[in-house]
Amino acid sequence: MIEAWQFLMRNPEVVAGWTLEHLWIVLVACGFAVILGVPLGIYISGRGREHIADPVLYLAEIMMTVPSLALFGLVMAILASLGLRAIGFTPAIIALIIYAQLPILRNTYTAIRQVDPAMIEAGKGMGMNERQLLFKVKLPLSVPVIMAGVRNAVVMTIAIAAIAAIIGAGGLGKAIWWGLRGARMDLILVGGIGVSILGLLADAFMSRVERWVTPKGLRM
Amino acid sequence: MIRLEEVTKVFPDGTEAIREATFEVEQGEVCVLLGPSGCGKTTTMRVINRLIPITSGKIYIDGVDNSSIDEDELRRNIGYAIQDIGLFPHMTVRQNIETVPVLKGWPKAEREKRVEELLELMRMDPGEFMNRYPSELSGGQRQRVGVARSLGADPQILLMDEPFGAIDPITRIELQDEFLKIQRKIKKTIIFVTHDIYEAIKMGDRIALMNEGRLVQYDTPANLLYRPKNEFVEKFVGTDRALKGLQLIRVKELMCGSPPTVKTDEPAEAARECMEREGINQMVVICKAGKFLGWVEWTDLEKGEMVGEIMKPSSDFATIDAVLNEALSIMLSTRRNSLAIVNEDNGLAGVLSFDAIQEALGEMAQRGEIE
Numbered sequence: 165m166i167e168a169w170q171f172l173m174r175n176p177e178v179v180a181g182w183t184l185e186h187l188w189i190v191l192v193a194c195g196f197a198v199i200l201g202v203p204l205g206i207y208i209s210g211r212g213r214e215h216i217a218d219p220v221l222y223l224a225e226i227m228m229t230v231p232s233l234a235l236f237g238l239v240m241a242i243l244a245s246l247g248l249r250a251i252g253f254t255p256a257i258i259a260l261i262i263y264a265q266l267p268i269l270r271n272t273y274t275a276i277r278q279v280d281p282a283m284i285e286a287g288k289g290m291g292m293n294e295r296q297l298l299f300k301v302k303l304p305l306s307v308p309v310i311m312a313g314v315r316n317a318v319v320m321t322i323a324i325a326a327i328a329a330i331i332g333a334g335g336l337g338k339a340i341w342w343g344l345r346g347a348r349m350d351l352i353l354v355g356g357i358g359v360s361i362l363g364l365l366a367d368a369f370m371s372r373v374e375r376w377v378t379p380k381g382l383r384m
Numbered sequence: 385m386i387r388l389e390e391v392t393k394v395f396p397d398g399t400e401a402i403r404e405a406t407f408e409v410e411q412g413e414v415c416v417l418l419g420p421s422g423c424g425k426t427t428t429m430r431v432i433n434r435l436i437p438i439t440s441g442k443i444y445i446d447g448v449d450n451s452s453i454d455e456d457e458l459r460r461n462i463g464y465a466i467q468d469i470g471l472f473p474h475m476t477v478r479q480n481i482e483t484v485p486v487l488k489g490w491p492k493a494e495r496e497k498r499v500e501e502l503l504e505l506m507r508m509d510p511g512e513f514m515n516r517y518p519s520e521l522s523g524g525q526r527q528r529v530g531v532a533r534s535l536g537a538d539p540q541i542l543l544m545d546e547p548f549g550a551i552d553p554i555t556r557i558e559l560q561d562e563f564l565k566i567q568r569k570i571k572k573t574i575i576f577v578t579h580d581i582y583e584a585i586k587m588g589d590r591i592a593l594m595n596e597g598r599l600v601q602y603d604t605p606a607n608l609l610y611r612p613k614n615e616f617v618e619k620f621v622g623t624d625r626a627l628k629g630l631q632l633i634r635v636k637e638l639m640c641g642s643p644p645t646v647k648t649d650e651p652a653e654a655a656r657e658c659m660e661r662e663g664i665n666q667m668v669v670i671c672k673a674g675k676f677l678g679w680v681e682w683t684d685l686e687k688g689e690m691v692g693e694i695m696k697p698s699s700d701f702a703t704i705d706a707v708l709n710e711a712l713s714i715m716l717s718t719r720r721n722s723l724a725i726v727n728e729d730n731g732l733a734g735v736l737s738f739d740a741i742q743e744a745l746g747e748m749a750q751r752g753e754i755e
Contacts, residue, residue, distance in 0.1 A: 286470035289435055289543075290484050290533075291460030304474045379474035381517035 167350035168357065179339075183358060186335030189253070189325045190366075193260035194318050201265050201317075202310065205272025206298070217273060224266040232324050235259050236331050256325070256333030263324055264317035271313025275306035308378045315370035322363045326355065336362070385411050386432060386541065386573060391441035393427055393597075401427040403597040404441070409590070411540075412571040416578060416588035420620075424597040425577050429543050432575060433462045445541065460484050463534035463542035463572070467549045470530060471518040477503070477529050478514045484537040502532040505566060524555040531563065535570070542574045548583070560586060561705040565728075581621065585609070585631040586707050593617060606632055629748065630709035635702055638744050639725045639734035645670050646680060648692035656685050668724055668735060669695045676701055676724045676732040701726050704733050708744075711736055 172179050208217035230238070239259045244250040279302050287301045329337025336358045343351030375383065386409040393402040401424045409415040417425035430436040432443060434455055443450045450458060471480050481502055482495045490498070500510040506528040518526055527548055534542055548556045548563075560583065567574070578584055584591050585605040592602045601613040609625045609632070612618040621628065645668045646655045655667055665682040669691060678697040688694040701724040702711040715723040721738040 282466065282470055283472065285435065286464070286466060286472070289433060289459060289464035289466070290536075291456040291458070291487055293456050296487065301472060305472075381472075381474045381476070381519060 165353065168353035171350040171354055179354060179358065182334070182336045182339055182355070183362065186322070186325055186337070186359070186362065189256060189260070189328065189333055189335050190318065190321045193257050193321050193325070194264055194314070196257070197261045197264035197268055197317055197321075198314055200261065201268030201313075202272050205269045205310075206276060206303075208269075209273045209276040221270060221273065224269050227262050228266045232259070232263070232327050233330070235262065236328060240331060250331075252332045253334070255331055256328035260321050260325060260328065264321050267313040267316040267320065268310075269313075271316075272306070272310050275309035275313075276302050278309075279305050304379050305382070308374065308382060311370075311374040311377060315367065315374055318370055319363050319367050322359060322366055326359045385409065385444075385446055386415075386575070387444040388428075388432075389442040389444070391428075391431060391443060392439050393424075393431060393436065394439045400597045402431070402438075405594075405597075405599045407592055407599060407602045409573055409575065411573055413589040414567065414574045414576055414587055416576045416584040416591045417594060418578060418581065418584040418588075418591050419594035419600075421579060422596075423594040425579075425592075425594050426545060428592075428594065429545060429575050429577050432541075433459045433464060433543060435459075456487075460487055460537065461539050461541075463536070463539040465530050465534035465542065465544045465547045467530075467546055471526055471533070473518050476515050476517055477521070480518070480529060481533045481536055483533060484539075488537055490537070498536065498538075502535055505535075505569075506532050507562065508532075523551045524559060527551060527555075527559055535572075540573060542572045544574060545577045546579075547576075549578075557706070557710055561703055563587075564705055581628065582631055582709075585628060593620060595620075627709060630712060631707050633708040633744060634704075635706045635708065635711045635725055635736055636704040636733070638708070638740045639704075639736040640740070641734040643668055643732075643735040645732065646691050647672060648677065648690070648695065650691050652680075652685050652689060652691055652694055655680050655691055656682075659685075666720070666722065668732060670732050674731045676726050676730065679720070698724070700724075702736070703727070708741065712741065 204220070207213070208220050227235070236255070236259050239255045239262075240250040243255050243258075248254075283301055283305060284297065287297045292300060325333070325335055326337035326340060329335055329341045336355045339351045339355030339358070341355075342348065343353075343355060388405050388407055390404045390406055391402055392400070392404055394400050405424075405428060407415075417428055419425050427436055431438045432445075432450070434450060445453075445458075445462075472483075475483075478496075478499050481499045482490075485495045485498060499514065503510040503513060508525065508528060513521070513525070513529075518529070521529065527550075531544075531547060534544070534547075548559050551559070564587065576584075576587055578587075585608075588605055590602060591605055591608050593600045593608060595616055601608060601617050603611070603613075606629075608617065609621055609629055612621055644658050644662050644664070646658065647670060649672075659665065659667060659682055666679050669677045669680050671677055676698075678695045680691055680695045684694045684696070698718070700714055700718045700720075702714055704725055704727055706725075711723055711725075715721070715736070715738065723736045724732060725734045725736055727733040
């Protein structure tokens with residue numbers, strides 16, 4: 165412990181750099197995951213699309229069960245076979261996006277499917293078309309559940325991003341990885357504790373965001 | 385005007401929800417769809433704004449076949465009110481009420497005016513309620529907002545699915561009275577679904593009694609009660625139809641509109657003279673502005689100088705729009721054989737006596753309306 169503290173005191177700017185790098189990876193991955201997952205979740209929740217929804221959700225679930233180490237390897241292999249750079253930031257981001265899909269996709273899908281049928285009937289009965297129904301009724305009512313999924317994804321991605329250092333993505337995982345190879349306990353602790361603190365802070369922050377984006381009438 | 389011609393609805397699973405229903409609702413009338421659960425009344429309401437497509441038959445709205453009108457356009461021109469859960473929880477009272485005006489693209493100023501108008505019509509202060517969320521309202525207030533929302537774009541036709549369903553009986557009677565008052569002003573053509581025969585008799589100009597998808601009898605409330613078409617109607621109406629008939633009579637038809645009254649600042653002696661002259665043993669006490677305050681009784685006349693000292697304050701009264709059995713039940717609970725009747729702003733409108741009720745029932749019995 166003391167060594168870890170000493171390391172932090174001696175190299176604050178190095179640790180800060182790793183932390184920022186880590187956050188950047190998480191931000192980019194989750195940003196893309198939301199941009200991808202929410203619209204996809206909305207799409208598969210549409211009427212008459214049950215036959216698409218099931219396999220899509222199933223696939224996302226399978227992806228979740230693949231060990232993260234194996235998934236990084238898989239993404240590397242695929243990128244390499246396509247003749248692309250298989251090491252560093254990009255493959256790590258791709259793997260993390262795939263991971264973050266399930267909580268976002270599943271929560272979006274369930275949230276929209278679970279909107280009270282009376283709400284939908286009221287909207288329809290007053291003459292809303294499908295698009296108006298989605299944007300004026302279904303989506304606003306789904307925000308709390310969708311955001312819970314995003315929060316889940318962010319916290320999870322912070323943890324998994326630590327492993328991404330293996331394929332050269334950087335971040336706090338780099339400290340853990342170096343520490344493990346060089347039997348440097350201080351580095352392992354700096355990385356490990358750093359990731360944990362980051363996770364806790366992100367969780368607290370996201371719960372504020374969740375509350376903030378929830379329509380006022382639903383906050384009671 | 386709404387006209388259904390041999391409308392049949394068969395659901396994909398084979399259930400016949402409506403079987404060849406034919407009836408017409410006149411402009412400005414309230415048509416109540418009544419029947420046991422699963423009789424097809426709600427389905428019948430929903431085919432009118434095409435929330436449910438029909439299998440065969442025709443539905444005309446002001447002479448136009450409703451299948452020839454764009455679905456969304458049709459619905460925006462027909463008010464729709466469902467039980468209070470139908471309010472959008474994420475929208476304020478104002479946003480809820482202006483839903484259809486927004487869909488129709490009304491300018492903002494006009495929408496705001498309309499929201500205020502409607503809240504005032506529902507006797508809710510716009511300043512206080514406009515920006516509240518449904519979760520900040522009482523059950524009765526939510527129902528009011530629901531009705532206001534259905535009137536949003538001033539449609540000529542209203543569909544109401546048990547709009548006063550999920551509330552306590554007292555608030556319910558209040559809302560029914562208020563709604564009847566409003567309907568007299570706005571004269572909409574209304575389809576009103578309920579399973580409560582008392583509500584049907586009170587609210588309906590005509591009642592469509594349904595059973596197993598068939599329209600059994602389409603008639604005025606009085607005819608449904610006293611000239612049932614068949615055994616089912618008779619059973620549904622029940623053996624206590626004399627009591628239900630009280631629902632047909634409004635308090636204002638029977639009350640004495642100019643009863644003797646005294647004010648609090650008059651001497652007790654004035655009350656005694658008046659009671660002797662009229663041969664009564666109690667009198668209504670009102671304030672200067674004519675509001676009902678209570679009663680002064682013959683036996684209390686000795687107890688003080690002024691009416692104000694000897695009166696018995698009371699807050700038991702009925703409104704002029706109440707129906708007879710509501711008034712009767714209040715009267716029975718006060719153990720007094722007269723009931724004060726007040727108008728909208730609590731001013732005394734008259735007094736209803738037990739004798740008047742008995743007399744009216746006697747007349748009805750003679751006409752053969754009750755046995």
